[in-house]
Amino acid sequence: MTRPPRSDTDFDPELMAYADGQLGPEEAAAVEARLAEDPAARDLVTALSLQSAQIRAAAEALDTAPVSLKTAALERELARSLAREGWRARLAGPGLRRIAASVMLFAAGWGGHMAWDATNTPYPGYVAEALGAHQVFAQDVIRPVEFRAEATEEALDWVAAKLDRKLEHPALDPLGLELVGTRMLGTREGPMAQFIYEDADGHRLSLIVAPHPEGVREAPLRYASVDDLRVGYWRDARLDYAVMAQTSELQIEAVAQEVASLMGNGS
Amino acid sequence: MRLADRLHEHVQGLRRFALVLTRDPTQAEDLVQETLTKAIAAAHTWQPGTELRPWLFRILHNTHVSGLRKAKVRAEAAPDLPEPVAGDTQLASVELRQVLEALDRLPEAQRKPIVLVALQEMSYAEAARSLDVPLGTFMSRLGRGRAALRNLLGEMRRGKLNLIA
Numbered sequence: 001m002t003r004p005p006r007s008d009t010d011f012d013p014e015l016m017a018y019a020d021g022q023l024g025p026e027e028a029a030a031v032e033a034r035l036a037e038d039p040a041a042r043d044l045v046t047a048l049s050l051q052s053a054q055i056r057a058a059a060e061a062l063d064t065a066p067v068s069l070k071t072a073a074l075e076r077e078l079a080r081s082l083a084r085e086g087w088r089a090r091l092a093g094p095g096l097r098r099i100a101a102s103v104m105l106f107a108a109g110w111g112g113h114m115a116w117d118a119t120n121t122p123y124p125g126y127v128a129e130a131l132g133a134h135q136v137f138a139q140d141v142i143r144p145v146e147f148r149a150e151a152t153e154e155a156l157d158w159v160a161a162k163l164d165r166k167l168e169h170p171a172l173d174p175l176g177l178e179l180v181g182t183r184m185l186g187t188r189e190g191p192m193a194q195f196i197y198e199d200a201d202g203h204r205l206s207l208i209v210a211p212h213p214e215g216v217r218e219a220p221l222r223y224a225s226v227d228d229l230r231v232g233y234w235r236d237a238r239l240d241y242a243v244m245a246q247t248s249e250l251q252i253e254a255v256a257q258e259v260a261s262l263m264g265n266g267s
Numbered sequence: 268m269r270l271a272d273r274l275h276e277h278v279q280g281l282r283r284f285a286l287v288l289t290r291d292p293t294q295a296e297d298l299v300q301e302t303l304t305k306a307i308a309a310a311h312t313w314q315p316g317t318e319l320r321p322w323l324f325r326i327l328h329n330t331h332v333s334g335l336r337k338a339k340v341r342a343e344a345a346p347d348l349p350e351p352v353a354g355d356t357q358l359a360s361v362e363l364r365q366v367l368e369a370l371d372r373l374p375e376a377q378r379k380p381i382v383l384v385a386l387q388e389m390s391y392a393e394a395a396r397s398l399d400v401p402l403g404t405f406m407s408r409l410g411r412g413r414a415a416l417r418n419l420l421g422e423m424r425r426g427k428l429n430l431i432a
Binding site for chain 1: 269270271274278279282283284287290292295296299300304306307310311313314315316319360362363364367370381382384385386390391406409410413416417420
């Protein structure tokens with residue numbers, strides 16, 4: 001097989017960059033001036049653009065299969081993992097406004113941070129995980145939960161088995177928050193349960209519950225706010241908790257108190 | 268755009284890239300799933316605020332390369348088996364089939380830059396990062412690959428190579 005000798009034009013990086021839309025307006029204008037004078041250059045640019053267009057068309061023509069459920073599930077799992085990294089960075093960032101704990105739900109001090117993340121955020125690792133889960137699932141209108149509210153008893157059994165902790169039904173109806181449903185999460189920090197609630201206006205709130213190793217000290221309610229999202233988090237003798245929504249500190253506090261009084265009696 | 272939406276677009280991009288590389292829907296879906304599984308395990312290596320796309324495509328590229336290596340080992344271990352027939356791409360258009368056939372004849376190192384630039388509208392710098400090569404290397408592979416592709420397509424259309432009979 002013999003090949004026609006290659007001309008220098010074949011390797012012209014400027015023409016290639018032009019055909020690929022890689023040039024800024026000034027560079028592109030310079031190339032266009034050149035193309036007006038040079039038919040061989042014009043042919044090359046046309047051929048290169050056609051190559052790419054045909055590859056795109058071929059990819060589109062091959063892409064006919066329906067989206068696999070497994071791929072979709074992996075995609076959501078990855079979205080949550082990446083959201084967690086985003087929150088971790090934001091929680092560690094200098095722009096963060098930390099709000100002093102105004103209400104001490106528990107007497108114990110904030111001391112034994114053995115489960116804290118190694119990346120130097122002043123927050124327990126599960127807080128970033130919780131925010132990631134809230135960002136991806138609570139905002140998901142199509143399928144935010146694994147167990148709908150009607151199946152809460154079943155969900156609690158499932159969660160209790162996974163977390164190895166018995167849980168009370170975290171009903172927040174007295175606060176005007178209706179349970180949308182429940183989801184189990186496998187995270188870098190271990191298993192977590194996410195309960196998603198909705199108020200009358202459709203605003204969503206997440207409650208995250210995660211077990212911690214025995215002997216970790218209890219911690220009082222603390223707040224953090226990142227962008228327009230506010231999170232309250234605390235720890236009792238059995239579990240770590242986080243509550244988050246786009247709302248006031250006051251509302252987070254009310255929810256945290258309700259959850260603490262419901263769950264605190266569950267042991 | 269929300270993270271989940273951006274990611275969804277990128278995953279569609281990964282699938283199309285994988286489809287052109289493998290020309291087999293099942294293999295392409297497997298490659299995408301393996302890529303996502305690795306990305307989940309490696310999520311802590313992504314720096315928030317940096318581009319997600321090159322990070323993802325790099326994982327796909329590495330997964331694909333190690334898959335090819337394994338396939339080669341398998342092929343060498345079983346030399347008597349006939350070569351598997353390349354997946355029937357069922358493309359109606361002769362021209363599109365020709366493009367895929369011609370791409371298949373290029374070395375892997377040239378094929379990927381061409382497909383990536385065509386499909387992803389990435390900057391050359393991003394595409395080079397996705398394939399884990401220096402920008403200069405990327406540019407020269409892209410340039411040589413496209414010249415070779417152009418020659419191959421020219422020969423096919425002049426009937427010198429009869430690949431689609």
